Amino acid sequence: MLKAIADFLFETGxxxxxxxxxxxxxxxxxxxxxxxxxxxxxIGLVLGRLxxxxxxxxxxxxxxxxxxxxxxxARTGDHNYMNKRYVTVDEDQAAxxxxxxxxxxxxxxxxxxxxxxxxxxxxxLAHDADQLDLICELKRAQDLKNPYAEAWLHxxxxxxxxxxxxxxxxxxxxxxxxxxxxxxxxxxxxxxxxKPHGRASR
Numbered sequence: 716m717l718k719a720i721a722d723f724l725f726e727t728g729x730x731x732x733x734x735x736x737x738x739x740x741x742x743x744x745x746x747x748x749x750x751x752x753x754x755x756x757x758i759g760l761v762l763g764r765l766x767x768x769x770x771x772x773x774x775x776x777x778x779x780x781x782x783x784x785x786x787x788x789a790r791t792g793d794h795n796y797m798n799k800r801y802v803t804v805d806e807d808q809a810a811x812x813x814x815x816x817x818x819x820x821x822x823x824x825x826x827x828x829x830x831x832x833x834x835x836x837x838x839x840l841a842h843d844a845d846q847l848d849l850i851c852e853l854k855r856a857q858d859l860k861n862p863y864a865e866a867w868l869h870x871x872x873x874x875x876x877x878x879x880x881x882x883x884x885x886x887x888x889x890x891x892x893x894x895x896x897x898x899x900x901x902x903x904x905x906x907x908x909x910k911p912h913g914r915a916s917r
Contacts, residue, residue, distance in 0.1 A: 719816030726813065729789040737795040737849075741863055744856055748788050751848055756781040758844035758883075766840055766879045773837055780841035783823055784830045787813055806831065836877075843880030846871050850884055855892040 730749035738744045759781030763774030785793075787809040794802055810827045814820030829838050850871050857864035868888070875881050891897075897904075 716816065716818060720818075723813070723817055726789045727786065730785070733788055733793060735795075736793050736798065738852075740795065740797060741853075741856060741861065741867065743859070743861055744852060746852065748785050748793055752782065752785050754851070755784065755841075755844045755848045758847045759841055762840045762844055762847075762877070762879055762883065763837070765883075766836070766877065770836075772840070776837045777840045777844070780826055780830045780837055781844050783826045784841060784845060786810075786823070787827065789813075833876075839876045840880065843875050843877050843883075846874045847880060847883055847887070850887055851892075854887055854890075858892050 727749075730752065731747055733748040735746040735748060735751055738746060756778055759777045760774070763772060763777035766772045766777075767774045787806055790809040790813065791804045791806065794804060806827075810824055814823045817823065829835060830841055833839060833842050850868065853864045853868045853871060857868065872881075872884055875884060
């Protein structure tokens with residue numbers, strides 16, 4: 716069992732080296748599957764908490780679904796929408812082989828299946844988290860004047876299936892991707908926190 720766990724940990728590490736392939740069609744940007752999965756999981760935490768206010772939502776399951784939603788891509792690679800026109804991936808077999816011998820193997824298989832079937836509210840929120848990570852990347856590309864980002868955003872927004880997902884998307888689109896750090900109304904970018912020359916200290 717411990718050998719299977721060690722192998723699984725090395726397998727998940729492969730996601731650091733597995734690129735998201737859509738960016739080659741977008742024309743700029745890059746992202747590993749691991750980086751995508753990380754922010755998708757953070758978004759899932761946000762959506763789960765927002766949707767869970769006054770609703771019957773298992774927010775922790777949303778996080779788990781996001782965490783495992785692309786694990787099989789260590790074996791299959793990432794396939795973008797163009798690839799999927801021509802390539803059929805055996806995700807069921809990849810998931811079974813990944814989970815074999817693991818003490819939490821049945822849980823991983825159940826989560827993988829629930830995400831792909833997308834019937835529960837938790838799975839729908841996880842799918843929206845998956846798209847919202849893409850929407851964040853596309854908004855950044857749009858801010859940087861990629862001429863194709865707007866058209867891609869049009870389709871990504873249509874894939875959202877929950878009200879809370881659409882609300883978060885609106886907030887993303889209304890922001891600039893630098894707003895969180897580039898506080899333009901301060902003099903920090905001139906003085907870097909130092910007192911300007913000639914100003915008396917207090």
